[in-house]
Amino acid sequence: MGSLDWEVSALGLGCMRLPQRRLNRLRADTDASIQLIRHAIDLGVNYLDTAWLYHLGDSEKILGQALGDGYRERVRVATKLPMFLVRKTEDFDKYLDAQLERLQTDHVDVYLFHAMNGGQFEKVKRLGLVEKLDEAKSKGLIRHTGFSFHDTLPIFKGIVDYYDWDVAQIQYNYMDTGIQATTEGLTYAHSKGIAVVVMEPLKGGRLANPPAEALDIMRASGNGRTPVDWALQFLWNRPAVAVVLSGMGTQQMVDQNCASADRSGINSLGDEDMRVIAQLTEVYRKRELVPCTACEYCMPCPEGVDIPGCFAILNNASGEQRRWSRWQIIRRYRRLAGSREKLDRENPNGNAAMCVQCGKCLPKCPQQIDIPNELAKAHAILAHRGKIQDYYG
Numbered sequence: 001m002g003s004l005d006w007e008v009s010a011l012g013l014g015c016m017r018l019p020q021r022r023l024n025r026l027r028a029d030t031d032a033s034i035q036l037i038r039h040a041i042d043l044g045v046n047y048l049d050t051a052w053l054y055h056l057g058d059s060e061k062i063l064g065q066a067l068g069d070g071y072r073e074r075v076r077v078a079t080k081l082p083m084f085l086v087r088k089t090e091d092f093d094k095y096l097d098a099q100l101e102r103l104q105t106d107h108v109d110v111y112l113f114h115a116m117n118g119g120q121f122e123k124v125k126r127l128g129l130v131e132k133l134d135e136a137k138s139k140g141l142i143r144h145t146g147f148s149f150h151d152t153l154p155i156f157k158g159i160v161d162y163y164d165w166d167v168a169q170i171q172y173n174y175m176d177t178g179i180q181a182t183t184e185g186l187t188y189a190h191s192k193g194i195a196v197v198v199m200e201p202l203k204g205g206r207l208a209n210p211p212a213e214a215l216d217i218m219r220a221s222g223n224g225r226t227p228v229d230w231a232l233q234f235l236w237n238r239p240a241v242a243v244v245l246s247g248m249g250t251q252q253m254v255d256q257n258c259a260s261a262d263r264s265g266i267n268s269l270g271d272e273d274m275r276v277i278a279q280l281t282e283v284y285r286k287r288e289l290v291p292c293t294a295c296e297y298c299m300p301c302p303e304g305v306d307i308p309g310c311f312a313i314l315n316n317a318s319g320e321q322r323r324w325s326r327w328q329i330i331r332r333y334r335r336l337a338g339s340r341e342k343l344d345r346e347n348p349n350g351n352a353a354m355c356v357q358c359g360k361c362l363p364k365c366p367q368q369i370d371i372p373n374e375l376a377k378a379h380a381i382l383a384h385r386g387k388i389q390d391y392y393g
């Protein structure tokens, strides 16, 4: 764990994809989430990551409840300052105080600036927010500091060099080695003694649901690894990775990922394994039209558009040659609401045509996707049978 003298589990629990409520998928189901969190801890997971924004605020509150009955002492808790809600220096105290209350704890083990990019970095400097980190540390409210990151390598290095961080949380998986912080950023932070915590190890679940071509490659390798295991082992193989966060929505996922973690090891993958991963990367890359990770930070859209849902359908449509599959994909898109009367306000289900291009979602997307523009293309392809190559070259 970088310079920290911590025995952390290889697998951490990311509390942004807890079991959802049946009637509102943006909110978390309290009882099922508490059970799942405690189950993960009982299996050895000891690093838990949440944020002000996750599940519209449910995540921190539920984690606070789950960590009763002695569970708090068994884990390290990380949470994040909601950077894009911070307007003035005093907001730091406002959010941290509320987060400690939600989490029912007197300290946070790692306090991170959430979704740092070039713009948020300027805000950190302008408002003197690292001084606030020092102040909170001296009061014992936070033990260690960090930032989560979504921007380019030069900005990542600038942030790394700006302060004496303990943790950097980056998006990294076998498809994203060359974007955002990149492999170079990962090793750069590691070389400075910063613990690198990986998020989006499955690229929002996409690496867990491979297309047929990728499944064939995995089968041909003959080692019986599941798609998820391939993706996780790729990360644990790297010496610079401290913890891999996984947002696990079912106890079965927890069981499977813990079993994978038990088999993990630095430098445990051989040349043949890396060749398989390179082939898988190529297959996915051919199919990715919009790099949406389904994080849902852009949700809810005020017009009820199911933004990640539209992009998932579009990405599934790309490269799909079989007529039957294409028809199924278009049918999935048609099931989304195309008019206000059919909208479900609790569970945003609108199709891309419901977007009024207000742009409110744009600053929230860590992948910097031009959401309204991409939605317009998605609708042209999925509703009007536009040719993918006409929109994506």
Ligand code: SF4
Residues within 6 Å of the ligand: 301, 302, 303, 304, 305, 307, 354, 355, 356, 357, 358, 359, 360, 361, 362, 371, 372, 375
């Ligand atoms: S631009 Fe479109 S998708 Fe984004 S918030 Fe506005 S209506 Fe929703």
Ligand code: SF4
Residues within 6 Å of the ligand: 291, 292, 293, 294, 295, 296, 297, 298, 299, 307, 308, 311, 364, 365, 366, 367, 368, 369, 371
């Ligand atoms: S569009 Fe951006 S913010 Fe919305 S779910 Fe996808 S990656 Fe997340």
